[in-house]
Every structure is written in C-alpha cells, then in structure tokens.
Amino acid sequence: MPQGVRVRVSPPAQILLHLMLIQEFISKEISAEVNEVSFSWESPSNIALVKYWGKNLDQTPKNPSISFTLSDCKTTTSVLFKKIKNTSKIIDFELFFEGERNISFRTKIEKFFSSIVGYCPFLLNYHLTISSSNSFPHSSGIASSASAMSALSLCIMSLEKELTLIDDEFFYKKASFISRIGSGSACRSIYGGINFWGTHSDFSFGSDLYSTQISKSISSKFHNYRDAILIIDEGKKEVSSSVGHELMNDNPFSQIRFKLAKNNISKLMKILESGNLNEFCNLVESEALMLHSLMMSSTPSYVLMKPATLSVINLIREFRKDSNIPVCFTLDAGANVHILFPENFSQEVINFIKKKLSVFCVKQKYILDFIGTGPKQI
Numbered sequence: 001m002p003q004g005v006r007v008r009v010s011p012p013a014q015i016l017l018h019l020m021l022i023q024e025f026i027s028k029e030i031s032a033e034v035n036e037v038s039f040s041w042e043s044p045s046n047i048a049l050v051k052y053w054g055k056n057l058d059q060t061p062k063n064p065s066i067s068f069t070l071s072d073c074k075t076t077t078s079v080l081f082k083k084i085k086n087t088s089k090i091i092d093f094e095l096f097f098e099g100e101r102n103i104s105f106r107t108k109i110e111k112f113f114s115s116i117v118g119y120c121p122f123l124l125n126y127h128l129t130i131s132s133s134n135s136f137p138h139s140s141g142i143a144s145s146a147s148a149m150s151a152l153s154l155c156i157m158s159l160e161k162e163l164t165l166i167d168d169e170f171f172y173k174k175a176s177f178i179s180r181i182g183s184g185s186a187c188r189s190i191y192g193g194i195n196f197w198g199t200h201s202d203f204s205f206g207s208d209l210y211s212t213q214i215s216k217s218i219s220s221k222f223h224n225y226r227d228a229i230l231i232i233d234e235g236k237k238e239v240s241s242s243v244g245h246e247l248m249n250d251n252p253f254s255q256i257r258f259k260l261a262k263n264n265i266s267k268l269m270k271i272l273e274s275g276n277l278n279e280f281c282n283l284v285e286s287e288a289l290m291l292h293s294l295m296m297s298s299t300p301s302y303v304l305m306k307p308a309t310l311s312v313i314n315l316i317r318e319f320r321k322d323s324n325i326p327v328c329f330t331l332d333a334g335a336n337v338h339i340l341f342p343e344n345f346s347q348e349v350i351n352f353i354k355k356k357l358s359v360f361c362v363k364q365k366y367i368l369d370f371i372g373t374g375p376k377q378i
C-alpha cells in the first residue's frame with residue numbers, strides 16, 4: 001500500500017489557478033540544494049473581536065476583522081521534507097495527528113496543497129511527512145483550523161527560506177498569505193498580539209490577502225488580556241465555517257452586516273487606543289451576538305448556542321453590572337464561550353468562573369489563556 005497521499009491538480013483547476021496567481025507570492029528561483037530537512041513550529045489559535053463572516057471565492061473576506069492572538073491554545077507541527085524525483089504536478093505527503101496516521105483531515109490538506117502549489121512549486125520535489133498535535137483536547141469544540149493551518153504554513157515557509165533568498169518580513173507575510181488559503185482566520189495567527197485582516201480606509205497597510213499586526217498606540221490595559229474558554233459543547237461543529245460563510249451570500253442582512261463590521265473596526269480601533277473597557281465590552285458582545293444572529297437568519301438557519309451558552313452570557317452580564325469588573329464574552333461559530341478580561345482582575349474572574357460558570361461546562365472544563373506573542377519555531 002502506498003504510504004504517501006497523492007494530490008492531483010486537475011488541468012482546468014490548474015489553468016484557473018495559474019491565471020489567478022498573485023505574482024508577488026510565487027516563490028523565487030531556487031538558490032540552494034536541500035535533500036532532507038525537518039522544521040517544527042507551534043502556532044496559536046486566535047479569537048476575533050470584529051468577526052469575519054462571509055467570503056469571496058478566492059478566500060478573501062467580505063469584511064475586515066480584528067483578533068487577539070492566543071497563547072496556550074496551539075498546534076505543534078513538524079514536517080520532514082525528503083527530496084524525490086517527481087515530474088508530475090502531484091504533492092506527495094503523509095499525515096500523522098497525535099501520533100496516529102490520519103485520514104480525516106486529509107481532504108482539507110489535499111485541497112490546501114492544490115491551492116498553494118502554484119505559489120510553492122518547490123513542494124513538488126519533496127515527500128512531506130507531517131506530524132501534528134494540539135495543546136487542547138481533540139473534542140473540545142475548539143476550532144483548530146487557524147492554529148493548524150498557520151503551523152503547517154510556517155513549516156512550508158521555513159523550507160522556502162532554506163531554498164530561496166527571502167527576508168523575515170516576506171517570510172511572515174507569505175506565511176499569512178498561504179495560511180489564509182488554508183483557512184481564512186488562520187492568516188491572523190502568524191503574528192502575536194492584535195491582528196487586522198482586510199481592507200479599510202483607516203488602515204492604509206491592510207490587505208485582504210494577509211493579516212498585519214497592530215502594534216502602535218494600543219492602550220496598556222490590553223497587555224496580557226485574558227481569555228477563558230468555557231467548554232459548553234465538545235461535539236463536532238453543527239455547520240462548517242465554509243458552509244456558514246457561503247450562507248452569507250443569500251442572507252437578507254449581509255450588506256448591512258458588512259457595513260456595520262467596517263464601522264465596528266473604526267470604533268474598536270479607537271477603543272483599543274483609549275482603553276475604554278466598558279465600550280470594549282459592549283462592542284465585542286454585540287459582534288458575537290450579531291455573528292449568531294446571522295446564522296439564525298440564514299437559509300437554512302442554525303442556532304449554534306446551547307441553553308448553557310445563554311445562561312453563561314446572562315451571568316457574565318450580571319457579574320459585570322454588580323462588580324464593575326469589565327469582563328465580557330465573545331463567541332465563535334459554536335456554543336463555547338470566550339470570556340475576555342484584563343489581567344489585573346484575574347483572581348476575581350477566575351473565582352467567578354469556578355463558582356458560577358463551571359457547572360455549565362462539560363465535565364466543568366474551561367481553558368485559561370491570554371494574548372500571546374505569536375508562533376515559535378522549535
């Protein structure tokens with residue numbers, strides 16, 4: 001039985017890809033000989049504050065988004081590249097997840113490779129052995145595509161750096177660019193801190209093709225910001241994000257949503273600069289609920305919150321009112337709740353989670369994380 005998985009790029013798809021390739025990101029001429037090499041990266045997940053929901057065919061977003069890069073929720077990926085003789089347009093790879101040969105993620109990786117082969121044609125000369133694992137439990141309902149796709153993209157870029165002459169700035173920019181092709185939100189996991197992805201009049205440096213770190217003039221109140229992830233549902237996602245994004249094409253509120261998201265980007269930037277945490281809580285919660293209202297108003301419609309999600313949301317709002325502690329929630333496209341709060345209130349908020357919220361979590365499970373510094377090569 002063949003060990004490797006063969007990816008075929010069908011001729012029509014190849015022609016289409018070739019026509020659409022963005023010149024800047026096609027790898028440069030090979031200037032070094034590399035026969036066998038291995039690279040390992042750990043890359044974190046990220047949580048959006050202004051959500052990306054709705055995309056174009058080329059995996060560019062319908063509206064810009066801003067996220068916090070996390071720290072402990074991460075994927076570690078190693079890729080062993082071994083030179084092979086190959087004259088076809090096939091990328092040879094095998095995949096191990098948490099030590100076991102894996103077939104369930106294969107289709108996604110095959111699609112990813114066929115979409116990036118035009119940008120990284122050197123991959124055709126190698127057999128790839130990919131070994132990956134997540135820091136968070138497999139069935140915790142935490143989306144791992146951002147951390148997984150960014151970790152894999154960084155390993156690929158490490159090989160490109162070995163083979164061609166590229167500087168660090170391009171290394172990370174292209175890592176974000178190819179991560180986006182794998183999973184849109186993954187492009188925001190390449191840099192630490194706070195990330196912006198998309199185009200917007202307030203961001204002259206912004207791009208739909210990759211994300212950029214927002215580093216200047218952020219209030220110190222957001223340094224080391226915490227994110228406690230309550231595991232309300234461990235099940236597989238009820239609707240994949242690809243299907244969710246597609247539903248936005250016919251959602252009756254989509255145009256107004258894209259406008260509101262742009263306005264919220266401007267508002268959030270002012271808040272991140274001023275450090276007004278009450279405004280931060282209101283905006284972030286409104287974004288999370290809007291994301292879910294879009295799913296509820298799509299055809300077919302989805303209710304992705306569980307009764308426990310709503311109970312937790314109400315208790316967080318009550319706690320914020322009673323304690324005056326600026327703690328708020330945000331949600332992904334699922335039932336789990338992310339609780340965001342400043343580091344100096346950690347003790348009070350963690351006590352509150354333990355006493356009042358953990359009962360709503362599967363096996364009382366929650367993960368304590370914080371804004372991180374971004375991926376690390378290991």
Ligand code: PMV
Nearest residue numbers: 048051052183184185241333
């Ligand atoms: O990257 P995708 O295609 O899995 O989409 C992620 C969408 C949300 O997580 C719901 C929002 C976001 O901006 O991350």
